[in-house]
Amino acid sequence: MNGEDLQHLLHVQHDAVHLHQAVLHGLLQCAWGRQPLLLPADQQAMLAGLLVRWVAQATVDSEEQAVALLQARSGLRRLAEASGLDLASLLSQALLPMPGCDLASLTQNSRYKLALLADAALLSPAALLEWGRQEPVLAMLFVIQALDVQTIERSAWAAVNRLIEALPDLPLADLPLSVLNPLQQACFRLSYLDSPQRYLAKQKLVEQSRHVLALHDRLWTQCPVPPPRPRPLLLVVGEGLRDGHALFRFFAEPIRDLRKHFHVVLLSDHSVNAGTASELADEIIYFASSDDPVQAWCRQIGDLAPDIIFYPGIGMSFATFTLSQQRLAPLQVASIGCPSSSCSPVIDATLLFEGLQAPAGLPLAIRYDRHRLRPARPGAGAEQVQASRAGQACPCIGINAMAIKLNDDFLSTVETILQRYQQPCRLRFMPNVDGVELQSLMRRLLSRFPGAEVLPSMGHQQYMNELAQCDLVLQSFPYGGANTTTDALDLHIPVVALGSPWLSGQTDWLLLHDRGVSGLCTWSREEYIELAMKLLQDGKFASEVRQQLQQAQQPDARSLQGDVSASDALWAFWQQHAGESV
Template sequence: METQKDNVIDDLLDRLERAVFQRQTKQGVQLLLELLNTMSTQRSPFGILPPTSPPEERRAAYTRIAAMISALICSPDFLIDLAQIEFLAGRKPMLEAIFELSGYEGPFHLLRYNGQRNADGSVMLRANQVFVLSLFYSLDALPPELIQGVLKLPPDQLLPLMVGWFTAPFVHHARGEENRSILIEHCSRIETANPTQGIVQAMTSAWMHCSYADHPRKHDIKRSLNEVWRRLNKLGGLKSRPSERRLVDKPTLLICAERMNAGHAMHRSYAAGLKQLKERFRTICMATAGFITPDTHELFDEVSILESGIPLKEIGARIVRLEPDIIYYPSLGMSEWTQMTSNQRFAPIQLMTLGHPAPAMMDTMDYALVQAGHGEASGEFGKKVIERQAWGQFAPYSESINFAIEAKPFEDGRLHIAVNSSLMKLSPRFLAMCERMETEAKRPLHFHFFASAAGVMYDRIRQVFERRFRYFTLEPSRQYQAFLNVLARCDLALAAFPFGNTNSTVDTCLLGIPTVAYYANEVLSIGDRDVMRLVGLPSWLVADSDESYFETAMKLIHDDEARKSIVDQLKATDVKAKLFQAPRPEDEHEFVDAMDWIYRNHEALQASSQHLLKVGEPIPA
């Protein structure tokens, strides 16, 4: 039975086909944008069709859409304005997936139709053709002749293409990683672009998703995007207006929280520390409606809710009225407004922690406050790094969650492996590693990917896995307890790399599932190691190279006793106490101590020649 969502998509597709066949190109472009918007907002856990739909029906649906897009852009009267292009840039992963899921299996026919074939077999395109065709190519499919043409485009055209590619949540082929690296190495070319507000959504995703690239300078693109953010801030009337530096008994600390919903990874990671701050600071949490829940208000003295659609200028005015002595960003990368405000100065001291564990690369962020042991990755950060005295602790998802699950094992003769990492983290290197395990293992393996994929991306990832793995399940998004019930049935877990896990490894430890992790001396890969240290797991489970990761995984795949010993150790450990309680009495106030130390010693910290400084230790000149 069709759902209302299916009817809406079918109706829009019918109207799009009618417009295209009647050569009403302008109306067709508008209908295409409306169709893409509907497909992105009305997401299903199982793609755009019901889960029982046969593969040929899904393929036919995507082929209809791809055919209409092809007819539009190959029409002699096809025109598209900058605002429409910026809209498409924000939905570029969907555009790419539509073609790859269709009977065309990619947008290659567009290149053949529009390009002029040279005698040597190469294709020549005009600049406007390069620009339009690139909207439909994924990094995995992008041919060398097209990416070289892209790099010659003017900044105003390169910007929407580049941020569109960096919004892509899933790069699965080595060629895609190579193309992403080429863009990183040429990212400075976008810095002089003249953006409009229509690019904001794509820029927000690109700023965050660059962290999932497999390149040593992946964060360089943030410096370039920050230049564009500042230009957008000026257009929106947002400008720096810091309050005066002052020393008072109870300073005002504004917490700009991108996410503070109970159970969200940000709440699980920082609730314990945030609760401490009320002791010595007047704490105000600013968050967008829908991204903070009433049960988390108790962490703060006050809460300031930003309503949907609030003008950027008004956000700045509200911050100024609060006169903050410190602005603290628990994370940066998930919201548009925080990326814009953090590129300005509204307080004499501005700092961040690593909720999305990556540097901000902006001069307006005075400090990155990291937990003990993370200072070893301080070279990644452009500004000063302050290392705390403790690892920190986690807050439970909910007190009502049951982790003592008597999971029914699978009885199919296969070893079931959980990959409890979101789709952005499934890098080409990691997926190739999983394929190698399947090929070389002496027993059949069944991978369970908990990738948080939905809608078109669910269909896209499923197609990729169907071609790469013999036995796999792409698990749909579920409520947390239902998700744990499925996860608990797995024999082993693999944390993806180079961007690792944190809360996902908390879950596997609580469930008693042996986990293999990767430590690569960059801050976004340290979380798994920290969690496994906290619960006392042996260090050999954390690899420091691709080969050692493979060997560790293969040991647990083949050695039932080794795997059982990890399970027994976790069951004999009070994992909840290790994760959710302060390891030492002094850690009950360690986070507020760190924040107060920064506030009282700001001038000395700024004057110091040292890049990495440790809370409570003498501050060198």
């Protein structure tokens, strides 16, 4: 948003209809999200006031209006935060006539807006559960929307955790199909939130999703019987399986090997080109375009009648989220992709590499030997950057975790490290966001870390060059890294990680173990801090670690003999269970 956009809003501010249309258009067209907020502080305050007026005047008289507010909420949060007003304050000013007022005192229109534009700080668990008993649709909408939150501040972290604890006790609601998109986003975010109840909460949202699908006759519970074939047909339902994407780097090797035993068909979007597809599969089909996509995709798969379906990851895309809740093949298997557990009752088994401890409730584990990621292969630019930094006294600490992984618990640990170090250093965040989202994030990070660098999203090669400036990487927790850890290790940069029993907290240890530096993964916060301090203060120790990383080589999946591959493991599973659903 720029001054011209603001002037237009000021011009129509006294016309409720035109103000509503102008703000909604800006939020839904994403024009205000692609670029940073180009307004001085006084005009940002004017914008915040206009957003308050817009929410106060908005009406929800139809499903179309409700869907529009559902879709606008994420952009509203980021724009409000970028202008210096958190969403809870904005909604309080617009909807709550006085502090501490209860839901019963609000008009129905205000309750709808509170549900559609929600912030977890506005309701206690008791109030949420009571709302669920009175108006289950609005209470469930509130939870779904409120999970779109950045838990950088302790207050936001505490509020969303209270909401997560209450969510499993909410009743299911008869929601429209249009809510499936926000449900997918809510389930995706839940896996990154630092709550011990997050998977119980996710199970409830998946149950809610299946309820919506069944309510609108979009839930498949019986799949076609596969015909006899020379080789069983394995369908890979892919998200992000294009060259350069993090999921492609993570899953390309195991998927490529599936052709050893299966006829592999890849179902994906048109971002996957023919060359990439031919490496991964015997043939590729693309998601059908349709006004009723879930039904169309299920029919596509039904026409194939696959013997087995494999989901490398579930949750980053609407397609994998909705399809993984259907019974579309006799056997359905998922990997630990992002997020780490689908919580779907029709996923029969989980493909899990050795070294990972399966948590309780995970479907049957199919084990294969150590997973190998494709290396980042940094170019000459990264080598030049590192050479130019040799001998510099001021260390550079990198945090190359995407924005959703940044939480108060992790950032408080970073603060402790900086306080104890008490020497000049550079702190670089690489959260992989841009536009208003970057501006919102930067405002909040710089309030905690004055002078820190917060870099925008960029191409992978430029990112590797920027990462090469770092002497140390602090990996996020409780959701650790995979590709981001590998990126640093490929540049021979020490990575400090914190392990945990969660699947998302175990991968770093395995990656570090493969490079011969498993000691860089600690198992308590104090050990994490002490290790970071040692790498910052003990030059000899840090040099020895970098030398170890230079000498270490990631095992090549194609050169190992005797290992059980993902393909062998899935083949054994299919042979054992062919003709039956697990």
